[in-house]
Amino acid sequence: MTSPKPPAGISKRATGIPGFDLISNGGLPSSRTTLVSGSAGSAKTVLAAQFLAAGIQTSKEPGVFVTFEETAADIRANMLGFGWNIESWERDRLWSFVDASPPADAEVVSGSYDFGGLSARIGHAVRSTGAKRVALDSVGAVFSQFADHSAVRRELYRISTLLKSYEVTALLTAERTAEYGEIARMGVEEFVVDNVIILRNNLEDEKRRRTIEILKYRGTTHQKGEFPFTIIPGEGIVVIPISALELKQKSSDMRITSGNATLDEMCGGGFFRDSIVLVSGATGTGKTLTVTEFMAGGVAKGERCLLFAFEESREQLFRNAAGWGIDFARMEREGRLKVICEYPEVAGLEDHFISMREAISRFRPNRIAVDSLSALERVSTTKGFREFVISLTSLMKHQETAGLFTSTTPTLMGGTSVTEAHISTITDSIILLRYVEMFGEMRRGVTVLKMRGSMHDKDIREFTIDGAGMHIGRPFRDVTGILVGNPVHIAPAELERLDHLFREAGGS
Amino acid sequence: MTQYRLTLYVAGPSARSDEAINNLRRLCETSLPGQYELQVIDVVQQPEAAEKARIFATPTLIKESPEPSCRIIGDLSDTARVRVGLDLQDRAEGGKDSAS
Known part of the structure; x- marks a missing residue:
């Protein structure tokens, strides 16, 4: 004691x-x-x-x-x-x-x-x-x-x-x-x-x-x-002794892969071993894909990965993963991965926490993903939810487990979810996935908003999704207002003018 | 003739225990002469008996027969209440009971 x-x-x-x-x-x-x-x-x-x-x-x-x-x-x-x-x-x-x-x-x-x-x-x-x-x-x-x-x-x-x-x-x-x-x-x-x-x-x-x-x-x-x-x-x-848990975990410098090489680069070389990452985005922006790659990336390094899914059924998750070239079924057979699917409504949040804690202590994972936290928020009060997230993160940090949580924003363009407002200070890193409307076309952008204890890429980069997963490309150079959900295209001439302006100001 | 079976549970020798025993004897002698069996149990000496009879307060008088059984709690100083509990309201005090 x-x-x-x-x-x-x-x-x-x-x-x-x-x-x-x-x-x-x-x-x-x-x-x-x-x-x-x-x-x-x-x-x-x-x-x-x-x-x-x-x-x-x-x-x-x-x-x-x-x-x-x-x-x-x-x-x-x-x-x-x-x-x-x-x-x-x-x-x-x-x-x-x-x-x-x-x-x-x-x-x-x-x-x-x-x-x-x-x-x-x-x-x-x-x-x-x-x-x-x-x-x-x-x-x-x-x-x-x-x-x-x-x-x-x-x-x-x-x-x-x-x-x-x-x-x-x-x-x-x-x-x-x-x-x-x-x-x-x-x-x-x-x-x-x-x-x-x-x-x-x-x-x-x-x-x-x-x-x-x-x-x-x-x-x-x-x-x-x-x-x-x-x-x-x-x-x-x-x-559930939330605040009685001591913040005594040691912080690790070791980096682990997010499962996506470009995203690792954006984060300054990967996530930290014992960090909690929040991935936020509207429905369909690629949150479940990020989770899937995070799991697959761990399995590829020989880690044990545990996925709690509260939005989709096993069949859906496995089919999605297969669609991105990732074989969840084989990983489970080999004992590297465990997928637990549950409807949030089947139990109160306290009961969910207890059963998750049991699953964690039984499987002893190196990394854990929760897809999505927003789904769990539906079955709880604001205070109860906050306590749940604190208990879960503190449990994971105690075991030096890497965590990836997703949260769904209520609007398609920009905005933040209630989930984020409650938990953003608890998480170590925040990754935003956003729709970007350009010339009558929906495109996707990703940015690393926060990365505790590390340098990270400040750009908002475009990414595409195909049969091999997520491909992160170049930054959106000529668009502003993506994060607030109001992308405005800037003519290249204007960009140059601004650039010039700054250079002049810097030179004087 | 109806025979009364009474058990009085008291907690150790105390003024309250003596009071209850005396009050009960007096009442029985006047209202139930020759018609009662009285057993006095000290719960301190015999806690198992107290457990079996589920004695909570002391003194407690239990009328085991005739049916229905009844519990009377206290030092039995309120004679009228005791008579209600023992179903003796109809009997005249002093044993001048005409019905029997």
């Missing part, structure tokens, strides 16, 4: 929940109770159960689950989908339930009471299993079961004190009514004051976005702000 060490006195227990230990700088504060507050459907119960499940799976740490709302039988059944076989853990004395869900019997209150029964049961469960972790879910049900709320608060406070004396790391869930507002209903935070985590399930532009935020960790450090997370069958909660 490279995260900063917590100050002496408060140590942390790594939870084993993917990504959580990174944003919490090491896990949950040990021997303390942490409040997890969230609205209905914000995955509180999943987090509580995963806290125990991860402890069992990673280090065989026994845990006690105190359920106030759902019955133990419901939880056993509901968590099976995440691959957590609670029943078998119960047999192995690794998981123990304290079922404090409301009993079926009628209940009458007569006089004062305490939670001595619950304390005794929790104490027994902790001692008999040697539990290190306790999850209590969810405290709101206790308030609806007992009318005397001040007594409930007092008794729950006693239970949190009791847990501290057992030196268990505990997680207590509570409800909140709004995504932003008071921490929890019934003032629960008043008796579990040390640590607060908030789970949110926001609706933005008709899309659900789950986030987790550590609001406070008394006496120890954590990453600040909301981090997106997703819930995956067979795995549970996976937190």
Whole structure:
């Protein structure tokens, strides 16, 4: 773990929940109770159960689950989908339930009471299993079961004190009514004051976005702000720790080919080994061709290449490639190339990220292309998209993988896409592909707009596409206004005059 | 004659536990003389029994029979509530029950 060490006195227990230990700088504060507050459907119960499940799976740490709302039988059944076989853990004395869900019997209150029964049961469960972790879910049900709320608060406070004396790391869930507002209903935070985590399930532009935020960790450090997370069958909660990823990658001077010799020249000798390149252009300008050549160029050098395609089917991609003289099928057979095609709409962006990360870790590519990022943007909110791109680029940079992303501009002539506006600062190089209308004819131009850390060709060059791929030719010398989408032809005489003018000015 | 089976769960020796036991004995002697079996369980000594009966608050009195079973929570100081829980409203206090 490279995260900063917590100050002496408060140590942390790594939870084993993917990504959580990174944003919490090491896990949950040990021997303390942490409040997890969230609205209905914000995955509180999943987090509580995963806290125990991860402890069992990673280090065989026994845990006690105190359920106030759902019955133990419901939880056993509901968590099976995440691959957590609670029943078998119960047999192995690794998981123990304290079922404090409301009993079926009628209940009458007569006089004062305490939670001595619950304390005794929790104490027994902790001692008999040697539990290190306790999850209590969810405290709101206790308030609806007992009318005397001040007594409930007092008794729950006693239970949190009791847990501290057992030196268990505990997680207590509570409800909140709004995504932003008071921490929890019934003032629960008043008796579990040390640590607060908030789970949110926001609706933005008709899309659900789950986030987790550590609001406070008394006496120890954590990453600040909301981090997106997703819930995956067979795995549970996976937190995507965007800004917690460190920018520690070393920068490489090594150049790799773009797959096109002339484009390499324009870039000052090829792309950098660990750089992220954005190729932007209108539909049909040659983005997929650039991707195809980038992949083929890697394969030709013996590299492993991974292509994520979100716009075209495998058949289309392979046929396109064949049309440019590139045999994707053979490259795949030889294990040098892997093409993954998916509709952007099949999953949320967080889920796409997780599955891409899995594909990357399995295939271990030297270069990755995404065609196109704009397609992914359709299924996400602006903020979610930006976070996705940051996570993906940082993942690729960590592995020193070269990346090529494409983005589609909405207008045929010139213009920038929303995609670019969000990610241009994240990418190392930007290549523009543009239509150029000249004398009633559509021609194509390419230029290298930005090349971080290197000299590059500033010209806008014409290129053509044929059965052998992309051919980059001479610069458009007598046209201006290509990038703004309004090409104007300049008569050669005018050019000469301007040239002359500058020479005179320079000479004086 | 209906036989009452009652179990009282208390948490350790405490003023509240004693209060509940005394209140319950008094009520049973006056309203159910010779018609009840009472078992007192200390959840601190027998946490498994508390787990089995799913005891949350203490003291908790469970009327196991006659059906339907019922739970009464608290030190049983509110006798009227206890009588509702044990379904004794019809019986006169002091065991002068004419119906039986």
